[in-house]
Amino acid sequence: MTEKIEFKFKSPEESPGYLLGQLTTLWQRKLKKVLDPLNVTQTQFVLLASLGWLSRENDNVTQVDIANQGNADRMMVSKVLRTLEEKKFISRQEHQTDTRAKVIKLTIEGAKVLQKALTAVENADINFFSALDKNLILFNQNMISLIQQNKNE
Template sequence: MAKTIEFKFKAPNESPGYLLGQLTQLWQRKQKKVLDPLNLTQTQFILLSALAWLSRENDNVTQVDIANQGNADRMMVSKVLRTLEEKKFVSRQEHQTDTRAKVIKLTNEGSKVLQRALTAVENVDIEFFSVLGNDLTLFIQSMINLTELNNDE
């Protein structure tokens, strides 16, 4: 006879990790629904957004910059950027001073698709989180705190 499994939480709805996982899946489904028609995955959208954000202050944004901004694995970022280059959303050029680095730039097509994606994703976010009403500010601050306190790097 199998041993009884012991849980710290009496029910799934008492587990913050379980609830966060459920919430994340619901949110990602809504994001996917608006990104699919734009030929973007959520990861591609995040990296394009990071590139656009960084490009506001730096003309020589590198893959490492994007990885750091998106808190993402460098190898994964490299692969996704290659895909975005194949889609003609970004260009990758040699860095003027660092021969190991590539400068990443949004193309005109990339800028257009990112603007459409930003509008769609931001509208989904507003709708998704609107149920929090006045608690949204506290929710955002709690997420920031959790991210900062659990970031191992």
């Protein structure tokens, strides 16, 4: 006879972690559908979008800046940026003052792909989260609170 397993929640639908996992899987599947035709993965899109966002304020965006913006692992960012460079979506140049850093810039092709991806992802987000209607603002605020609370753990 096997040991009885005790669950804190009466059903999976009462577990916020389970629900978040299910929602994330569905959302990632939707994004994959819109990003695949652009030859961009979701991770590549996030880093391109971070670069695009940061470049609006700073001409010397570094790999570390991109990792910090996306709350991402620096080694993973490095590998993905290499792939984006191979695809000719970004360029890396020597930093003028920090010899250890590279300045990351969108290429013309990268900017075109990012704009198409932004439009596709934003439309997918609007569609995906439309069921929340007026509750979307509260949903976003709750996610921000959870991110801030758990960011440094």
